[in-house]
Amino acid sequence: MPPAPRVRFAPSPTGFLHVGSGHSALANWLFARQSGGELLLRIEDTDAERNRPELVDNVLEMLEWLGLTWDGEPVYQSQRGDLYRDAAAKLVAGGHAYYCDCTAEQVQARAKERGGKPGYDGHCRDRGLEPGPGRALRFRVPESGATGWVDLIRGDVAFEHANIEDFVVLRSSGAPMFLLANAVDDADMGITHVIRGEDHLNSTPKYLLLLQALGIAPPGAFAHMPLLVNEQRKKLSKRRDDVSMADYRDRGYLPEAMVNYLALLGWGPPDGVEVRPIPELVELYRLEDVNPSPAFFDLKKLSYVNAEKIRALSPEAFRARAGAHLAAQGVDPAVLSEASAALASLTTEVQERVRTLGDVQPMIEFLYVDEPTMDDASWQKAIVKGKAVVEMLDATIAGLEALGPDHWQPEPIRGAIEAAAVTAGHVSADGTAQLSKAQGPVRVAVTGRSVGPPLFESLAVLGRDRTLARLRSTRRRLG
RNA sequence: GCCCCCAUCGUCCAGCGGCCUAGGACGCCUCCCUUUCAAGGAGGUAACACGGGUUCGAAUCCCGUUGGGGGUGCCA
Numbered sequence: 001m002p003p004a005p006r007v008r009f010a011p012s013p014t015g016f017l018h019v020g021s022g023h024s025a026l027a028n029w030l031f032a033r034q035s036g037g038e039l040l041l042r043i044e045d046t047d048a049e050r051n052r053p054e055l056v057d058n059v060l061e062m063l064e065w066l067g068l069t070w071d072g073e074p075v076y077q078s079q080r081g082d083l084y085r086d087a088a089a090k091l092v093a094g095g096h097a098y099y100c101d102c103t104a105e106q107v108q109a110r111a112k113e114r115g116g117k118p119g120y121d122g123h124c125r126d127r128g129l130e131p132g133p134g135r136a137l138r139f140r141v142p143e144s145g146a147t148g149w150v151d152l153i154r155g156d157v158a159f160e161h162a163n164i165e166d167f168v169v170l171r172s173s174g175a176p177m178f179l180l181a182n183a184v185d186d187a188d189m190g191i192t193h194v195i196r197g198e199d200h201l202n203s204t205p206k207y208l209l210l211l212q213a214l215g216i217a218p219p220g221a222f223a224h225m226p227l228l229v230n231e232q233r234k235k236l237s238k239r240r241d242d243v244s245m246a247d248y249r250d251r252g253y254l255p256e257a258m259v260n261y262l263a264l265l266g267w268g269p270p271d272g273v274e275v276r277p278i279p280e281l282v283e284l285y286r287l288e289d290v291n292p293s294p295a296f297f298d299l300k301k302l303s304y305v306n307a308e309k310i311r312a313l314s315p316e317a318f319r320a321r322a323g324a325h326l327a328a329q330g331v332d333p334a335v336l337s338e339a340s341a342a343l344a345s346l347t348t349e350v351q352e353r354v355r356t357l358g359d360v361q362p363m364i365e366f367l368y369v370d371e372p373t374m375d376d377a378s379w380q381k382a383i384v385k386g387k388a389v390v391e392m393l394d395a396t397i398a399g400l401e402a403l404g405p406d407h408w409q410p411e412p413i414r415g416a417i418e419a420a421a422v423t424a425g426h427v428s429a430d431g432t433a434q435l436s437k438a439q440g441p442v443r444v445a446v447t448g449r450s451v452g453p454p455l456f457e458s459l460a461v462l463g464r465d466r467t468l469a470r471l472r473s474t475r476r477r478l479g
Numbered sequence: 480g481c482c483c484c485c486a487u488c489g490u491c492c493a494g495c496g497g498c499c500u501a502g503g504a505c506g507c508c509u510c511c512c513u514u515u516c517a518a519g520g521a522g523g524u525a526a527c528a529c530g531g532g533u534u535c536g537a538a539u540c541c542c543g544u545u546g547g548g549g550g551u552g553c554c555a
Binding site for chain 2: 010011012014044045046047049050100102103104107115117118119136137138154157158159160163164165167168169170171172173175177178179182197198199200201202203205224226227229231233234235261264265266267268269270272273274275291292293294295296298300301302303304305307311349352353354355363382414417418421433434435436438439440442443449450451452453454455456
């Protein structure tokens with residue numbers, strides 16, 4: 001029986017976790033959970049200059065938020081220097097690496113002189129330099145032959161050694177480089193499947209060469225995931241694209257929606273059912289079926305998936321999530337309890353209308369603020385450009401005033417507004433009330449917006465006094 | 480420049496030599512339902528990059544072209 005698969009997610013704490021890394025992390029997680037294997041976490045913080053420890057917290061927090069649980073404690077490369085130095089010493093002893101005192105400038109200058117191809121020219125290969133200050137350790141890439149592997153996603157991939165330069169494995173400071181640490185750690189941690197982004201494809205032969213020189217068997221399989229790209233078909237980047245995972249959380253996207261959507265990028269379930277519970281994704285996901293082409297991160301579809309996930313929630317769960325989101329947004333506790341009460345009274349009406357949890361607050365705000373914020377476009381549309389607005393408001397006020405507090409329920413309110421519509425002339429051919437047009441001014445006067453939850457229910461929840469006050473206030477504004 | 484990867488509707492995915500006058504999903508459009516907006520229902524729009532092979536037969540296999548992307552750091 002082959003050993004249980006063991007995979008790893010190895011982020012570098014040089015930025016917030018973004019959706020592209022999340023995509024790779026997810027592939028690892030799905031594979032681990034489905035195969036009964038393990039997912040290890042390794043923080044690749046060998047670059048002391050760019051490394052920002054506080055970002056590790058963000059990465060871990062986001063993985064937890066997404067539900068991408070890992071096994072064991074995270075491993076920090078910054079604490080494993082000895083391992084890499086030992087490996088480097090082995091390389092030197094075996095004649096697989098040599099010291100080099102060329103500066104970046106010198107390397108570049110010579111490349112320019114040579115014309116054409118940039119990169120290191122092997123200048124110090126046979127100089128027999130001893131270790132010392134200003135001297136980096138370079139790997140001696142074989143002059144002929146090629147190194148390749150069978151990629152689970154891409155099939156056969158191979159690189160000729162002639163095209164691989166002698167790369168640095170130890171900086172002149174003695175600090176290990178990514179390639180060395182990465183390969184040594186994967187071996188040390190017993191990684192069986194290396195699942196990562198396509199941006200690592202070109203470094204894989206170096207990784208393999210390193211292990212071979214070290215006399216270590218390579219991982220059983222590699223899978224290079226398609227890159228996530230923007231509308232310009234460029235790799236998603238922190239600078240120009242909206243990629244911070246935390247931002248999506250803060251805007252009210254559900255973790256299960258993000259996970260579900262990310263799984264759909266580069267892969268599709270065999271039965272075509274795209275939005276489904278995470279356990280089903282775990283069961284169905286196949287690395288072998290992942291599409292090698294880059295995939296566009298489409299906010300519209302994410303949004304759709306999110307709306308589906310929100311509607312799939314029980315009303316109680318929806319309320320809890322929306323409340324938690326409001327709280328996380330730093331809403332004042334007093335306001336929060338009012339908002340929660342407001343939401344409780346219109347839960348399903350709101351739930352089926354929002355696409356993100358961030359949409360909840362604007363939809364129910366009119367229920368607990370003293371004066372609803374008036375949306376200019378709505379005012380223009382329903383009040384300024386509406387027909388028989390004054391008549392409609394007057395008739396509605398009169399009709400609702402006639403409604404006693406005991407009858408302040410959706411149906412009686414509907415009756416009053418329908419009657420007002422008829423009075424104001426909003427009738428269809430058969431003489432019955434035409435609510436589609438008539439309700440506009442009332443809705444805007446009371447809620448400040450032309451869209452929102454169903455009107456009669458909203459007014460019932462708002463209460464008689466506040467409803468009438470707002471209607472009168474708007475009526476006064478019209479002179 | 481060089482190396483590598485990729486190439487089906489606007490987007491994501493299906494298709495793994497005949498079931499394809501290419502299917503599903505998002506988006507967009509139309510209509511229905513309807514108290515706004517959603518949701519829901521019924522339709523519609525829209526693609527095999529190009530050129531050569533192989534084969535009785537190609538979206539599917541091979542080669543080339545073109546296009547796109549990634550890498551090319553003493554970053555990861």
